Amino acid sequence: MQKRALITGLTGQDGSYLAELLLEKGYQVFGLVRRSSSGNLDRISHLSGNVQILSGDLLDQSSLMDVISESQPDEIYNLASQSYVPLSWTQPALTAEYTALGVSRLLESIRRCKKDAKFYQASSSEVFGQPDESPQTERTAFRPRNPYGVAKAYAHWMTINYRQQYNLYTCCGITYTHESPRRGTEFVFRKITSTAAMIKLGLAKELKLGNLEARRDWCYAKDAVYAMWLMLQQEKPDDYIIASGETHSVKDLVECAFNCVGLNWQDYVSVDPAFYRPDESVQLVGSIEKIKTQLDWKPQYSFEQLVELMVEHDLKKLTNTGC
């Protein structure tokens, strides 16, 4: 029988890649979409007709119950949240409503309407905040440092509590930064790949960056969504870190991106203190031992391959649109 999946956050980077993966695997895919975000369907316009959009909101319990009753999903992936960290400081209560309580409402709706559905919760490395150890494992203490991280920590533990209390099949995937051509240029990865492409094409002259020594654990969003799917195919639910397991510096990234377009980065890059962050002393990097050993998952794309595919995408896009 055809499997059915419901994705919240369908219009985001991960939601769009996950929908593609599930369609390839023959699923019937439903997407929960807020009315206010339904104007922003860019990332899924190529999927229209294949994905059934259902209107609902994580702030509204009855809409979630209706959507679950109507779609009867075998698997539910909660990728929706208020995920922009600076906004979580200016709107902390709204962030908690979506990112924390929204998950309570969703879990409660599953318990009431579709107890046998498998549930994936998108946890984030932001739950670790300023961690005591590096790399982090599934057992590292949570010390979130912003309202978004705090809300994600609540959602993480509620997901585990529903598994323990009600025996639901619920899992948390703790993802680190993951990138793709669908990522916005405010993030450093895409900022660098798109600016390198612009410079190559004569559309920009320079690239201003903050701390070149800052290090991140970057992986490809397509690899990350595959891990999400894999987690729900197991006999028993469990929680896993989804990461590359490696760190690279912003300087590595710049060097690699400019190499891809055949330019010397030192001729174009300058450091602007405006892009510096406060304390970045502790490294966020995930240990992927558990997911590697238990699920046989590891990223298919290396750091270099990811940089290359993003630069190529940006070159092609700029050549086609000329802007």
Ligand code: GDP
């Ligand atoms: P996030 O902080 O993981 O959400 O991702 P970002 O892509 O915004 O930042 C990644 C790292 O790049 C951080 O450690 C920043 O300090 C560093 N960085 C250096 N220069 C820049 C820049 O120009 N823009 C951004 N966004 N980050 C920069």
